[in-house]
Structures are given as structure tokens and as C-alpha cells.
Amino acid sequence: MLDRIDRLNEIGIALSAENDTPKLLELIMMGAKALSQADGGSLYFLNNDELSFEIISNDSLDIQMGGTSGNEITFPTIPLIVDGEENHSNVVTHSVLTGKTINIADAYHEDGFDFTGTRNFDSNTGYRTRSMLTFPLKDHEQEIIGVLQLINARDIESGDVIEFSAVDQQLAESLASQAAVALTQQRLISELQVLFESFIRMIASAIDDKSPYTGGHCRRIPVLTMMLADAVNAADDGPLRDFQITEKDRYELETAAWLHDCGKVVTPEYVMDKATKLETIYDRINTLEARFEVLRRDAEIAYLKACLQADGSAQPRDVLEDDYRQACAQLTDDFEFLRNANIGGEFMSEEHIERVQQLARLTWTDSAGKQQPLLSADEVMNLSIQRGTLNDEEREVINNHIVATIKMLESLPFPRNLQNVPEYAGG
Numbered sequence: 001m002l003d004r005i006d007r008l009n010e011i012g013i014a015l016s017a018e019n020d021t022p023k024l025l026e027l028i029m030m031g032a033k034a035l036s037q038a039d040g041g042s043l044y045f046l047n048n049d050e051l052s053f054e055i056i057s058n059d060s061l062d063i064q065m066g067g068t069s070g071n072e073i074t075f076p077t078i079p080l081i082v083d084g085e086e087n088h089s090n091v092v093t094h095s096v097l098t099g100k101t102i103n104i105a106d107a108y109h110e111d112g113f114d115f116t117g118t119r120n121f122d123s124n125t126g127y128r129t130r131s132m133l134t135f136p137l138k139d140h141e142q143e144i145i146g147v148l149q150l151i152n153a154r155d156i157e158s159g160d161v162i163e164f165s166a167v168d169q170q171l172a173e174s175l176a177s178q179a180a181v182a183l184t185q186q187r188l189i190s191e192l193q194v195l196f197e198s199f200i201r202m203i204a205s206a207i208d209d210k211s212p213y214t215g216g217h218c219r220r221i222p223v224l225t226m227m228l229a230d231a232v233n234a235a236d237d238g239p240l241r242d243f244q245i246t247e248k249d250r251y252e253l254e255t256a257a258w259l260h261d262c263g264k265v266v267t268p269e270y271v272m273d274k275a276t277k278l279e280t281i282y283d284r285i286n287t288l289e290a291r292f293e294v295l296r297r298d299a300e301i302a303y304l305k306a307c308l309q310a311d312g313s314a315q316p317r318d319v320l321e322d323d324y325r326q327a328c329a330q331l332t333d334d335f336e337f338l339r340n341a342n343i344g345g346e347f348m349s350e351e352h353i354e355r356v357q358q359l360a361r362l363t364w365t366d367s368a369g370k371q372q373p374l375l376s377a378d379e380v381m382n383l384s385i386q387r388g389t390l391n392d393e394e395r396e397v398i399n400n401h402i403v404a405t406i407k408m409l410e411s412l413p414f415p416r417n418l419q420n421v422p423e424y425a426g427g
Contacts, residue, residue, distance in 0.1 A: 004035060008171055011035070015182040024186060026067040028148070028179040029055045035175060036133065036168040038150035039161070044092060045146045050077040051092055058151070061125055089114040091134050092147045099144060101135040101173060105163045133164040135176050139184040146183070148176060200258045207264050211272045222257035229253055248417055256424030263404030271397050276342045277382045277389045284379065285342045291364050291374060292335045298365065299327045334359055344389040353384045402426055 011031035018024045029043055040058035043066075044051040053073040056065040065071040080086065080093050087093040091113050095102050104110045107118055107129050118129050131153050137146040150172065153164045164172075204218035233245045245253070264272065270280050278284035303324035307317055338359065341352060360375035375383070385391055390398065409422035 004167075004171060007031075008035060008174060011175060012178045015178055018182070019186070021183075021186050021190070022067045024182060025055045028175070028182075029057050029067075031179075032148055032150055032172055032175055033057065033059075035171045036150055036164060037154045037156060038133070038164075039152040039154055041148065041150040042092075043146065043148050044078070046080075046096060046144055049080045051080070051096065051147060052077045054146070058127070060152075061127060088112075091132060092149055095134045095136050095147050095149075096144050099136055099138070101169060102132070103164050103169055104132040104134075106130050107132055128161075130161045131163050133169060133172055135169075135173055137176050137180040137183065139180050145180060145187075148172075148179070197255075200255065203262055203265075204258050207261050210264065210269060218258070218261050221260060222254050225257040226250070226254055252418055252420055253424055255418055256421045259409060259421065260405065260425040261401065262408055262425075263401035263406075266404045267397060267401050271390070271394050274389050274394065277344050277385050277391075278342050278379060279389070283342075285339055288338055288375070288379070289335065292331055294364050295331055295362075295374075296328055299324060299331070303327075338383065341383050344385060344387075348384065348386040353386075356380055356383045 008031075011027065011034075014027055015024065015031070018027055025043055029041055032038065033041055039060050040063070041055075042053060042057075043055040045054050053066065053075050055067050056063060056073060056075075065073045078087075078090055078093055080097060086097050088097060091102055091104070094113070104113075107113075107115050115129075121127065122129055129151055132149060132151060133153070134147060134149040136144045137148060139145050150164065152161045153168060154160065155162050208216055208218045229245055229250065232240050232243050235241050235243065273279075276283050276285065278288070303320060306320045310317055310320060337352075337355065341348065341356065356375070357380060360373055360380045362374040363371045364374055366372050382391055403426075406422055406426035409425055412422075414421055
């Protein structure tokens with residue numbers, strides 16, 4: 001008995017150390033069979049009121065299916081509800097529905113259950129199913145997550161099929177408790193990982209959607225990052241030939257790639273989307289156009305007044321008209337110059353910057369009758385940007401998203417396997 005308890009402890013330690021779900025399922029099955037000297041067994045998971053086969057094992061028939069065996073289980077799922085009624089005719093579903101362990105001495109002589117499927121299996125394989133031990137797997141909240149069924153306990157000395165003893169049942173139930181904890185832990189870890197990965201992809205997608213000019217950037221960077229990492233990892237010569245990247249490193253690097261632009265959530269949209277030099281919440285070139293329209297209006301008023309005063313004078317009307325047309329042409333040329341400068345598509349030369357400053361010296365009359373400079377100091381500064389559309393302050397705001405990314409990520413309690421994410425993302 002002590003040997004079996006020691007064996008139970010060893011199995012429990014092994015279960016807590018295993019991180020791979022298929023291997024974990026096999027450990028549960030092998031451990032349960034070893035403790036009870038069972039010839040075979042099946043492990044089921046409960047999903048949406050149906051039991052699905054996860055592991056099938058039978059030593060006498062040399063059958064190993066599911067887990068890491070590579071042999072796919074093709075048996076159909078077993079429903080808990082049939083025609084609107086609870087399915088108590090099947091042993092495994094009855095165990096789940098009642099939450100009780102079922103110990104059967106001989107399946108062929110047990111009333112209350114439908115063993116048609118068992119008999120058909122035996123008929124097709126030449127096997128003889130006798131004793132059965134079926135018990136539910138309950139998580140830490142006493143919710144049933146699956147069921148384990150053991151078949152044909154064997155006498156240690158003779159090898160004959162015998163009933164599962166009370167000790168067998170007690171040890172199996174103890175193992176079931178440990179197995180359920182291990183499976184629940186594995187499932188919770190998996191679900192949290194899926195949630196975490198979905199969350200970081202949601203953040204990346206939101207940042208991509210924030211700007212039509214950088215759309216898709218956050219989704220492309222992880223792909224490009226992993227392509228580069230794989231290429232370096234495959235290098236067999238050169239300075240990087242000794243570089244090796246583990247699966248842990250890959251996951252950490254890819255996570256950082258997904259989060260590398262998360263700091264852009266603090267970047268104002270008008271800066272991220274600044275398509276022209278004068279754009280803030282709106283493109284201020286329209287404001288400049290309105291001022292030029294005021295200048296054209298003033299030129300026209302001055303021209304018409306001069307025409308009235310010229311009646312009977314020596315100054316010909318055609319000279320006044322020519323001066324007016326030249327003034328309008330100059331205003332049109334000046335505005336077109338500013339409109340093109342606002343686009344920021346070409347390098348802004350010193351000559352063009354000087355012209356902007358000259359235009360800033362012109363004045364226009366506002367609705368209050370006050371003289372205002374044609375261009376404000378801020379407009380001159382932005383129109384004088386030599387490359388692109390961002391001024392120095394805005395470029396600093398854009399670049400600051402890297403600092404924001406690092407600060408945001410450093411504030412998160414990343415687990416040990418992801419502790420380098422802030423450094424990688426900010427690099």
C-alpha cells in the first residue's frame with residue numbers, strides 16, 4: 001500500500017511539472033492505470049454538454065490514441081442530453097451528471113446502463129470488458145471538467161481480470177483530484193495566454209485604425225521582426241552564426257513587436273495624421289485663402305474708388321485696371337506658392353523660406369478694421385519646415401511615443417518569460 005501511495009505522490013509531482021497538455025493527459029492515463037493495475041482506459045473532456053475522447057489506451061490490444069501518440073481519435077462525442085433528457089444510460093455521462101464514481105464488477109452483468117457500444121467493440125476486437133471504474137474530474141470550484149474511465153483491473157500475480165477494489169477506487173479518486181487541478185491550471189494558463197495575445201493584437205489594431213497613414217504598420221512589424229529573427233537564427237556563417245533563438249525568446253520578441261507602438265495612444269491624432277504643414281485640427285491653408293480673398297476684395301475696392309476719383313483726371317482708367325490686374329495676379333501667385341509650400345512634398349530651400357518671411361510682412365484688415373500680419377509667427381514657422389510636414393516640436397511629440405511605450409510597458413508586471421518586452425519594444 002505504501003508503495004502505491006509513493007507512486008501516487010510521484011505522479012502528482014510529475015503532473016504539476018508538465019506544461020504540455022497532450023503529455024499531461026498521457027501522464028494522467030498512465031498514472032491511473034499504474035495505480036489500479038488497469039488494462040485500459042479512456043479520458044474525456046466536457047465541452048458544451050458533450051464528452052469528447054482525449055486519450056484511449058489498451059495494453060492487451062496495443063491501442064494508444066490521442067495525446068502524443070499521433071493516432072487521431074475518430075470516435076464521436078457522447079452527449080449528456082438526448083432528446084431533451086439527461087443521458088443516464090451511458091456510464092461516463094451518468095458519472096458526469098451525478099458527480100459520482102461508478103465501480104462496476106462486470107459490464108455484461110450490470111443493470112441500468114446500455115453497454116451496446118462496449119459489446120460491439122469487444123465483438124470486433126475479441127476483447128472482453130469486465131470491470132470498470134469511472135470517476136469525474138472536478139476542478140477547484142467543484143465543476144466537472146471531464147471523466148476518466150478505467151477498464152479491467154488485473155491481479156498483480158496472476159494477471160487475471162478482477163474487480164477494482166476499494167483501495168483502487170480511493171487512489172484513483174485521489175489521482176483524479178490532482179489531475180483535475182493540473183488540467184485546470186493548464187487550461188487557465190492557456191486561456192490567459194489567448195486573452196493576453198488577443199488583447200495586445202486589439203491594441204495594435206486600434207493604433208493602426210487611429211491613423212489612415214500608418215494603417216497596417218502594427219500588424220506588419222511582428223511579421224517582419226520574426227522573419228528577421230528566423231533569418232539570423234538560420235545563419236551558418238558570419239558574425240551571427242552562433243546566434244540561437246529559443247521558442248521562449250521568439251514568443252518574447254513577437255510580443256514586443258506587437259506592443260512596440262503602444263505609446264502612440266498618447267500621441268495627438270492631428271500630429272499623427274498631419275498631412276500638411278499648416279494642419280492642426282483642420283488645415284489652416286483655408287484660413288490663409290480667406291485672408292487672400294480679403295486682400296483681393298480690398299484691391300478691388302481700391303481700384304473702384306480710384307476709378308471714381310479718376311473721372312475727369314489725367315490718369316487713364318486702363319492704367320488703373322492694369323495695376324489692379326497685376327495686384328490680383330501677384331496675390332494669386334503668392335497664395336499658390338504658400339499652398340505648394342504647405343504640402344511639404346519637396347525640400348524647402350532658403351530662398352523659399354525667405355519668400356515666406358517676406359509675405360509675413362504684408363498685412364490685411366480684419367473685420368474689426370485692425371491691421372493684422374498676413375502670416376502669424378506659428379504659420380511662418382510651420383511653412384518654413386524644410387522636409388516633411390512636422391515641425392521640431394511635433395516631431396519630438398511623435399518620437400516621444402517610444403518613451404511613452406517604454407514607460408507604459410515598464411509599469412506592467414510582466415512574468416519572467418516576458419520581462420524583456422519593454423526593452424525589446426523600446427529598442
